[in-house]
């Protein structure tokens with residue numbers, strides 16, 4: 001896997017290989033993002049750069065398949081926080097397919113729909129180590145694992161073993177989670193630098209997670 005721009009450096013010359021004819025590589029970073037936090041941003045950026053992805057699309061879910069209690073706040077509020085958090089990074093974008101579809105956000109359904117719309121794209125689905133361990137329980141996982149390349153990033157306390165193929169990208173482990181952030185806000189503790197300042201302003205303005 002190439003990790004840098006396809007540039008051939010020869011004495012006195014720099015030849016840019018024409019990449020127009022190659023297939024696009026898009027990272028999909030699915031999650032509840034309740035709220036989006038700094039680790040999500042670091043992971044998205046590191047993976048995108050390490051794999052030479054054209055875009056990393058944050059993909060907010062509506063009802064995550066394996067839990068129903070986690071869906072706590074309006075998807076539109078989570079979308080707004082994602083928009084605020086990613087606005088300065090040209091590598092990042094947002095994919096609203098699951099919110100527009102509604103219902104349980106099975107990744108298989110999302111990827112099939114996206115591939116139908118964009119047949120020229122290779123998708124890389126980014127997941128934390130906690131999710132890698134859970135892959136065997138995903139909806140239509142055997143088919144899904146042929147449609148996307150799973151990209152894993154380690155999370156403390158979780159193994160890297162998987163029955164399904166996973167490309168691991170080495171990203172420094174940061175023990176931040178949305179659960180922890182919600183808890184800190186509820187307890188009146190600071191979450192500065194856990195989430196971007198713009199997102200903190202939004203959380204305060206909309207009085208999210210305080211109770």
Ligand SMILES: Nc1ncnc2c1ncn2[C@@H]1O[C@H](COP(=O)(O)OP(=O)(O)OP(=O)(O)O)[C@@H](O)[C@H]1O
Pocket residue numbers: 030031032033034039040043070126127128129130131153154155173174175176177178179180
């Ligand atoms: N600190 C982290 N390091 C690596 N991966 C992470 C980290 N936090 C979240 N992820 C991954 O990002 C994706 C989306 O995560 P999600 O929105 O559920 O955030 P979360 O912090 O795990 O939330 P919660 O605490 O509510 O479960 C998942 O694949 C998850 O494994």
Ligand SMILES: O=C(O)c1ccc[n+]([C@@H]2O[C@H](COP(=O)([O-])O)[C@@H](O)[C@H]2O)c1
Pocket residue numbers: 029030031032033059061064065066105106107108131137138139
């Ligand atoms: O399709 C599935 O069966 C499936 C099971 C568990 C998780 N996922 C997806 O994995 C992503 C991370 O999930 P979560 O719960 O950490 O937000 C999110 O996009 C989910 O839709 C998908």
